[in-house]
Amino acid sequence: MKAVTYRRYGGADVLEYGDRPEPKVGPDTVLVEVRAAAVNPVDWKCREGYLDGILDTVFPVIPGWDVAGVVVRPGAAVTEFAAGDEVIGYVREDFLSRGTFAQYVAAPVRTLARKPSALSFAEAAGLPLAGLTAYQVLHRVLRVRAGETLLVHAAAGAVGSMAVQLGRYLGARVIGAARESGQERVRALGGEPVRYGAGPDELGAQVRALAPDGVDAAFDIIGGDLLRATPPLLAPGGRLASVADGGVTELGGRYAFARADATDLATLAALAEQGVLEVEIARTYPLERTADAFRHAEAGGTGGKVVVTAGPG
Incomplete structure (x- = not known):
């Protein structure tokens, strides 16, 4: 699969676009085809090494915690989702390595909820974190x-x-x-x-x-x-x-620091479905231009979420 990675800490210039193995699907994970992944300040703080004191890093790292996409294959123990389901996720694990700026991500089921149909994939990707x-x-x-x-x-x-x-x-x-x-x-x-x-x-x-x-x-x-x-x-x-x-x-x-919680995420999705919550998008970039998306977001004053898109739709 195509993905964005970094092999050392640093600025946006350390981000590389290329091939990575498709992630394995464990019993409690879901293979998601990524349609959109949002850029958050924590993403570049991780990339620059600011969270090194609390999170182990396994290089090369695929950055990104926010995602919206489609389930390709649920793990053997997963009953909550089936292939074809549209989902959103705050895919934060206890280490840095397997992120969302890729064509596929293996997301723990505890990090996912169903995508609100009222939001586009780009908008939905900006909701979780x-x-x-x-x-x-x-x-x-x-x-x-x-x-x-x-x-x-x-x-x-x-x-x-x-x-x-x-x-x-x-x-x-x-x-x-x-x-x-x-x-x-x-x-x-x-x-x-x-x-x-x-x-x-x-x-x-x-x-x-x-x-x-x-x-x-x-x-x-x-x-x-x-x-x-x-x-x-x-x-x-x-x-x-x-x-x-x-x-x-x-x-x-x-x-305070946000934690992955499927129930909370489902509540947010329901509020978005009801029109209570909206997500403003400043700009989208294709996956191969993720470094430019980071630079845009890091510059500040975007007036909305900066989102990277991958795959169809």
């Missing part, structure tokens, strides 16, 4: 409830836009912090936009103007100075979580 991150933080970490006010950083980005949509679905009032270019996107998703502008002080003034008594929960996706400026914006008893900066624990908040 961003959707699971937002869903699990809002439900299990921040425990956002109807009637509360939620502040979301980077609210026009992939994870942030999911958090805005899910927050509104939960019945919360959502204040979404974004660049000037993302203001309309936040508003269209049902959030109340505030600008990053000149920095944390200006942002804080805007949030206080909308929520003088503070926000009940804050979801950070940026880290750094903006994270450190967030605790004073919380109401008494307010909760704080970050997926970008482990220093959040020193501020009394919690650090």
Whole structure:
């Protein structure tokens, strides 16, 4: 099969397009023909070696955790899926080697759910990681409830836009912090936009103007100075979580990392099917141009997901 790999850590230039053996299908895995795979920040962090301290790496590595595709063959113990089923997956294992930027991926059944028919393959590929991150933080970490006010950083980005949509679905009032270019996107998703502008002080003034008594929960996706400026914006008893900066624990908040969960993923797919969740695509690239897709995504300000397509459809 054709796949994209890297044989050492580094920038996008280490990505190579070529032939790799088709993956074996174990008892609890599903061979999926990849139709689309989305680029996420964690993909280039893995490629650059930032996760070397927590994940073993078996070179050459096929990058990528997000996928949308069609089941070719289920493993012997798999009863959930059959050949021809359209699926989505957050195919993260406990080591780096077998990713989704390829024509085929052997995905553990625990990482998969049925693809929502309301989304194209490209859109569906952008749902798993961003959707699971937002869903699990809002439900299990921040425990956002109807009637509360939620502040979301980077609210026009992939994870942030999911958090805005899910927050509104939960019945919360959502204040979404974004660049000037993302203001309309936040508003269209049902959030109340505030600008990053000149920095944390200006942002804080805007949030206080909308929520003088503070926000009940804050979801950070940026880290750094903006994270450190967030605790004073919380109401008494307010909760704080970050997926970008482990220093959040020193501020009394919690650090979070998405986990593969078939039930959660199926819930997200159902919400997409109902029209509650949408995925915005900035641009698609063919598999052989995956390095260009990475460069595009890493440049930032894409206004949507960057997706690599493979196979028919």
